[in-house]
C-alpha cells in the first residue's frame with residue numbers, strides 16, 4: 001500500500017507501507033532532490049563541463065520529482081536534455097496527480113508540465129518540450145540493458161540498501177557505472193560504508209559531500225578513464 005505524506009518543507013512524499021520506507025527524506029522531499037540531484041549532480045556537471053546537451057539516467061522514477069525539477073531547471077541553462085528513467089513499479093496515475101510539487105516552482109505552467117511527465121507513455125521517447133525528451137522504462141534496473149558510456153549524469157535514487165540490498169549490489173552498480181561516460185557522475189543520497197567500498201572497486205573517484213537537511217553525507221562518484 002502507498003500513502004501520501006507531507007515532509008518538513010511542505011512537499012509531499014509517498015510511504016511504501018510494506019517496506020516501511022518513504023520515497024524521499026521526511027525532512028523535505030523537494031529540498032533533498034534539489035540538494036542531491038540538482039545542485040550536486042546537474043549544476044556541478046554543467047559548471048564543470050559546460051555542455052550544450054546532456055543525457056541523464058534516473059534509477060527509480062517514482063514520483064517524477066527529479067525529472068520535474070530537472071526539466072524546470074534546464075530552462076535557465078539553455079541546454080537540451082535526454083532523460084531516461086527506469087522504474088519497476090510505476091505509481092498509480094491518480095496518486096501522482098495528488099503530489100504538490102508544482103507548488104514549489106515558479107513556472108506558470110508547472111502543473112501541466114508535471115502532469116505531462118506522468119502521462120508520457122512508458123517505453124517510448126516523448127518530447128516534453130523543444131529541449132527535453134523523456135524515456136520512462138518500465139523495467140527493473142537489474143533487467144535493464146544499459147549501453148556503455150552513454151550518460152553524463154546518473155541520479156541513483158533507489159530505496160535504501162537496508163530495504164532493497166539488491167538495488168545496490170555490485171552487479172547493478174557496475175552495470176550503471178559502465179553506462180556513464182568518462183567524466184560523467186553518479187549522485188545519490190546514500191553514503192553507506194558498504195556502498196562506498198563497492199564503488200571503490202569500480203572505475204570512479206568518490207566524493208563524500210554534505211547531505212541535505214537531516215542527512216550528514218551524500219556521495220558523488222565521477223567516472224575516470226581506464
Ligand SMILES: C[S@@+](CC[C@H](N)C(=O)[O-])C[C@H]1O[C@@H](n2cnc3c(N)ncnc32)[C@H](O)[C@@H]1O
Pocket residue numbers: 022023024059060061062063064065066086087088089090139140141142157158159160164167
Ligand atoms: C526512493 S524511491 C525514489 C523515487 C523517485 N526518484 C522519486 O523522487 O520519487 C525508489 C524508487 O525505485 C523504484 N524501484 C524499486 N525497485 C526497483 C527496481 N528493481 N528497479 C527499478 N526501480 C525500482 C520504486 O518503485 C521507487 O519508485
